[in-house]
Amino acid sequence: xxxxxxxxxxxxxxxxxxxxTQNVINELNQATRDELLSVRQKYNNLCxxxxxxRAEIIAGIPNFWPTVLINHRVxxxxxxxxxxxxxxxxxxxxVREFENPMSGYEINFYFHKNEWFTNHCITREYHFREKxxxxxxxxxxxxxxGMCLFDNGKDVSEDGFSNRSGFxxxxxxxxxxxxxxxxxxxxxxxxxxxxxxxxxxEPK
Amino acid sequence: xxxxxxxxxxxxxxxxxxxxTQNVINELNQATRDELLSVRQKYNNLCxxxxxxRAEIIAGIPNFWPTVLINHRVxxxxxxxxxxxxxxxxxxxxVREFENPMSGYEINFYFHKNEWFTNHCITREYHFREKxxxxxxxxxxxxxxGMCLFDNGKDVSEDGFSNRSGFxxxxxxxxxxxxxxxxxxxxxxxxxxxxxxxxxxEPK
Numbered sequence: 406x407x408x409x410x411x412x413x414x415x416x417x418x419x420x421x422x423x424x425x426t427q428n429v430i431n432e433l434n435q436a437t438r439d440e441l442l443s444v445r446q447k448y449n450n451l452c453x454x455x456x457x458x459r460a461e462i463i464a465g466i467p468n469f470w471p472t473v474l475i476n477h478r479v480x481x482x483x484x485x486x487x488x489x490x491x492x493x494x495x496x497x498x499x500v501r502e503f504e505n506p507m508s509g510y511e512i513n514f515y516f517h518k519n520e521w522f523t524n525h526c527i528t529r530e531y532h533f534r535e536k537x538x539x540x541x542x543x544x545x546x547x548x549x550x551g552m553c554l555f556d557n558g559k560d561v562s563e564d565g566f567s568n569r570s571g572f573x574x575x576x577x578x579x580x581x582x583x584x585x586x587x588x589x590x591x592x593x594x595x596x597x598x599x600x601x602x603x604x605x606x607e608p609k
Numbered sequence: 610x611x612x613x614x615x616x617x618x619x620x621x622x623x624x625x626x627x628x629x630t631q632n633v634i635n636e637l638n639q640a641t642r643d644e645l646l647s648v649r650q651k652y653n654n655l656c657x658x659x660x661x662x663r664a665e666i667i668a669g670i671p672n673f674w675p676t677v678l679i680n681h682r683v684x685x686x687x688x689x690x691x692x693x694x695x696x697x698x699x700x701x702x703x704v705r706e707f708e709n710p711m712s713g714y715e716i717n718f719y720f721h722k723n724e725w726f727t728n729h730c731i732t733r734e735y736h737f738r739e740k741x742x743x744x745x746x747x748x749x750x751x752x753x754x755g756m757c758l759f760d761n762g763k764d765v766s767e768d769g770f771s772n773r774s775g776f777x778x779x780x781x782x783x784x785x786x787x788x789x790x791x792x793x794x795x796x797x798x799x800x801x802x803x804x805x806x807x808x809x810x811e812p813k
Contacts, residue, residue: 419669420804426663427804430656434801437652444648448641452634459630465623584788597638600624600631 438507445506460497463599470495473602479590480572487554488572494519500596509533512591514576521554523547527576529588541580541588546573642711649710664701667803674699677806683794684776691758692776698723704800713737716795718780725758727751731780733792745784745792750777 463469471492474480484492497515509532516525530542548554554573575587594602601607667673675696678684688696701719713736720729734746752758758777779791798806805811 416670419666420808422666423663423670423804426659426666427802430659430663431802433652433656433659437648440648440652441645444641444644448637448644452637455630455634455637459627459634462623462626462630466620466627598631598635600627604624 442505442507445502446504449502449506456499460499464497466603468493469603470498470599473498473595473599474572476602476605476607477590477595478607480587480595483570483572483575483587485571491519491521491554491573494521498591498595498599500592507533509539510592512588520549521552522549529576531585531588541585543577543580546577646709646711649706650708653706653710660703664703668701670807672697673807674702674803677702677799677803678776680806680809680811681794681799682811684791684799687774687776687779687791689775695723695725695758695777698725702795702799702803704796711737713743714796716792724753725756726753733780735789735792737787743787745789747781747784750781 471489474492474495475484475489494517495514496517497513499513499515500510501513502510509530511528511530514527514529516522516527524544524547527544527546528542529544531539532542533539546553554571555577572587579585579587675693678696678699679688679693698721699718700721701717703717703719704714705717706714713734715732715734718731718733720726720731728748728751731748731750732746733748735743736746737743750757758775759781776791783789783791
């Protein structure tokens with residue numbers, strides 16, 4: 406026990422040295438984050454004009470987005486017969502990263518006037534927060550009387566989740582921000598190149 | 610039906626236009642990926658020297674890495690009494706992104722000579738492949754006779770997964786590349802700033 410104070414002083418000195426190195430590492434990590442962010446923001450701005458142009462052209466192609474969704478190998482599995490009838494009115498899909506892309510993104514689904522609901526746009530917002538605390542905010546679907554795909558809420562459990570599967574069930578009820586595979590497929594596969602799915606040329 | 614050919618020609622022209630815009634978008638997306646990659650590679654190289662320096666200093670602090678692991682709010686929950694006795698020999702932890710950081714990373718656990726196993730280094734490699742097809746490769750632990758923490762394999766099921774929990778069980782058997790929360794905490798929280806956990810100053 407006699408040398409305990411010396412050992413402690415030695416350890417304290419080493420911890421001070423780690424702390425000094427750590428400050429340099431923290432600064433480099435912050436610089437990495439800043440530079441990655443500015444690259445993503447630069448390209449988001451550059452892409453925006455092209456995405457808007459693409460959307461204008463796509464608007465002239467009948468049934469473009471419903472076809473894209475139904476041709477996706479995973480999304481097609483959750484589209485029910487009822488979903489298909491409503492999805493026929495899907496006019497456009499749009500993915501927008503937030504100003505700080507690390508903080509999240511939104512997916513907008515635009516619909517032509519239809520007999521099922523009154524919304525023109527249904528949005529799913531994915532907010533990524535620190536330590537994996539993430540949330541999804543969803544536009545409430547304003548169903549016309551008797552037209553709700555969820556049997557007027559009868560098959561929605563007390564915690565607000567739907568007991569049925571289906572595209573509109575996902576659109577309205579699924580609230581995982583991380584691990585929302587459908588949202589992820591739309592953002593990472595459909596949005597960057599929907600034409601591949603429209604023409605069904607994706608390699609299986 | 611009379612105007613079908615005209616409609617088709619019109620649609621074909623629009624698809625050609627989408628295809629043209631898509632090529633521009635693809636090029637911009639590729640340029641984004643290239644630029645993000647080069648930022649990450651630049652900073653990985655800049656950080657490497659600092660991380661090596663930090664490791665050299667940490668090597669002089671007794672029990673640094675075991676303390677870090679045991680102070681982490683989630684990792685501490687999987688560390689058993691047996692694990693603790695073996696983790697006392699943990700000399701260093703090291704996270705290295707691959708040359709292309711998008712393709713994965715490895716975590717190296719270096720151990721002092723001990724009576725449990727003969728490995729000096731146990732590595733978990735996370736390989737991220739296209740379309741979510743990812744794999745984890747793990748160094749087989751060379752247990753000394755009668756020292757295996759998994760009852761010499763008796764509590765390992767036929768598919769090679771362990772039925773017990775624990776840090777060494779995770780280290781040897783967990784094979785999810787995506788959703789491996791322990792690996793993710795080590796890479797994203799402990800590695801960037803282990804001192805915070807050593808000093809137990811992480812805000813709860």
